[in-house]
Amino acid sequence: MSKVLILPGDGIGTEIVAQAVKVIDSLNSNHSMGMTLEDGLIGGIAYDETGTPLPDETIKVAKECDSILLGAVGGPKWEPLERALRPERGLLGIRSELELFSNLRPAILYPQLANASSLKTEIVSGLDLMIVRELVGGIYFGEPRGVEIKDGERFGINSATYYESEIARIGHSAFQIAQKRGKRVCSVDKANVLEVCELWREVMEEVSKDYPDVSLSHMYVDNAAMQLVRDPKQFDVMVTSNLFGDVLSDCAAMLTGSIGMLPSASLDQNNFGMYEPIHGSAPDISGKDIANPLATILSVSMMLRYSLNQGELADKINSAVSKVLDKGYRTKDIASDGDKVVGTEQMGDLVIEELET
């Protein structure tokens, strides 16, 4: 039996998470998955109901669960709030409170969607890359930070900081994932300019000694950005810091055509994880039944594989999604001429139909 905290959040979050819950219900009924669900609040809706984007109750319940499924947070309604109360602070807060330091962002191109990519088919077809991003350190959290008055003018400051232990643990995470894949890690940094990256590179070399079956290479971030669009299939696992990973993983996501297709995981030291689609709350399409729920459904698959040790059920979900795409069904964001365009609800139903046949 596993217990999962469901945090739909804001915007399309509620619509797409509802489809993932239908998938969970189906696997519980037909494949004895044995997953129980708890509901919780995060983001704008949590602010509206409790005055904070991350209620203590959410953290308390999260700690009693085996895993978390999150939709998305944020929206224009909450933009005027002071920074500490904005929905996105809830997300940063839960990641850091639960020490979810390892963010796995796969960029997989389903062959059926090769023409949705902005790159030529031969460059992206068969792409299967995993970006491992450090998630709770680096410049997003470093001190000092802020905007102050210095020498009579406004002065902004953020600090890129890493302890060697923080680098080592994300390194181990990346090498262990590479062992289950193509056995190649590319560590991305800017060691030619930043001292913190010199340390990053040194520690990655040290960690690599524990994994003689995995090869390690290094790449500067500017080159990595270029290589991602020039020849993305050269990479197996890419490991990088919080800021570089944020940018590179969005770039990798676009290689696959739609951010509506990509799941992600954020793990702690013991593989407890929070799983979520990589996209945001998409206020522009919220409430219209057109959001793509597949990234969220595939997040359940990642959860089964990486946290709950139920890889066979993960494969079932992936195969059901693939069959739905084979049959030509698409939500609007991934549709081309001749496809059968369906809404959020119907896409969820189609995946369940495949799971149940």
Ligand code: NAD
């Ligand atoms: P977004 O990812 O929400 O949307 C970007 C574009 O992609 C939009 O055109 C949207 O319609 C489309 N899109 C996103 N998900 C889709 C889906 N499942 N199906 C079809 N189309 C989809 O990014 P944004 O517009 O920059 O941000 C909107 C809000 O989301 C902001 O408040 C932002 O802070 C928040 N946000 C939250 C997260 C998160 O919760 N993890 C991540 C990024 C942004």
